[in-house]
Amino acid sequence: MPKRVSSKTKFTGRVFTIRDVRVRHDDGREFTYEISEKPGLAGSMVCALDDSGRVVLVDEYMAGIDKAELCLPKGKVDAGETPLAAAKRELEEETGYVAGKMELMATVTLSPGYSNQTTNLFIATRISKAKNPARGDEWQAPQVVLMPLEKAISLALKGKITEARAVAALLLAKEKIVKNGKGRKRKKKK
Numbered sequence: 001m002p003k004r005v006s007s008k009t010k011f012t013g014r015v016f017t018i019r020d021v022r023v024r025h026d027d028g029r030e031f032t033y034e035i036s037e038k039p040g041l042a043g044s045m046v047c048a049l050d051d052s053g054r055v056v057l058v059d060e061y062m063a064g065i066d067k068a069e070l071c072l073p074k075g076k077v078d079a080g081e082t083p084l085a086a087a088k089r090e091l092e093e094e095t096g097y098v099a100g101k102m103e104l105m106a107t108v109t110l111s112p113g114y115s116n117q118t119t120n121l122f123i124a125t126r127i128s129k130a131k132n133p134a135r136g137d138e139w140q141a142p143q144v145v146l147m148p149l150e151k152a153i154s155l156a157l158k159g160k161i162t163e164a165r166a167v168a169a170l171l172l173a174k175e176k177i178v179k180n181g182k183g184r185k186r187k188k189k190k
Contacts, residue, residue, distance in 0.1 A: 005030065036115045042107070043117065044087035045074035045165050047173040048097055048124035055149045055170065056095050056127065058142035062163075070145060070155065072166045074119070083107075083120040089134065091124060095144045096133040100126025105172040108165060121169040123176055149174060 006022040017037045024030045048056040057070045075090040077083050084102065092098055102124040110117045135141075153174060156167045 001026065007035075010034075034114060036117070038115070038117045042083060043074060043076050043119040044083045044090060044122060045072050045119050045169055046087045046091045046099075046102070046122045046124050047072055047105075047169040048091055048095070048099060048127050049149060049173065049177075050127050050146065053149055053177075054146040055152045055173070056091075056097055057145045057147065057152060057161075058094050059145055060142035065162075069163065070152075070161050070166075071163045072169055074165070077120075084122070087120065087122040087124070091127075092130050093134050094142050096130055097124075097127045098130045099124035100128070105169065105176060108168055110165070119165050121165065121172060123169075123173050149177075 002023045002025045004021055005024050008020045009017060010020055011018040015038065017039065019035045019037060021033045021035045022030055023033060046056075050056070056073065058073055059068055059070050061068045062071075073090045073094040075086060075094075077086040081089075084104070087102060088099065091102075102122050105121045105123050107118055107120050109115075110119065149170065152161065153170050155161045156170055161167060161170070
């Protein structure tokens with residue numbers, strides 16, 4: 001099993017720290033990897049579904065790709081906060097919705113070859129509009145878009161929703177609905 005033998009900070013920013021990590025492999029060879037570390041617990045993302053099976057998406061500007069994109073509500077887990085509490089907070093702050101029920105579907109890594117960042121993917125059901133929704137730290141309130149889960153998955157499969165975490169959460173939500181027997185049954189063709 002490879003083992004870290006040293007780590008040196010190259011850059012520390014507001015969000016990330018970049019380190020050179022020296023790793024010794026089983027055969028004795030050593031390699032240096034550039035690792036992006038994100039301090040804190042992780043992030044949380046929510047696939048919220050209304051009673052009609054529509055998913056709550058946000059259309060917001062993504063600086064990393066320099067364009068707006070449909071995605072799911074998400075954000076970091078603050079110090080002292082649980083991933084579930086962060087998911088509930090982000091859903092309300094970004095969309096104005098609250099969930100009657102929320103559960104963890106999976107915890108995923110983003111790019112484990114060079115990043116330690118993880119995201120907790122939640123499914124939220126029995127959603128309703130908050131009476132006095134909390135405001136988040138976004139510079140501009142994201143535009144909320146509701147669409148059938150199947151349409152959102154279709155957009156992901158066509159490359160119109162590209163954030164990997166969102167694609168995973170949409171597919172996991174569909175699988176969870178089918179397993180729980182809440183998926184629509186299709187009529188067989190005669």
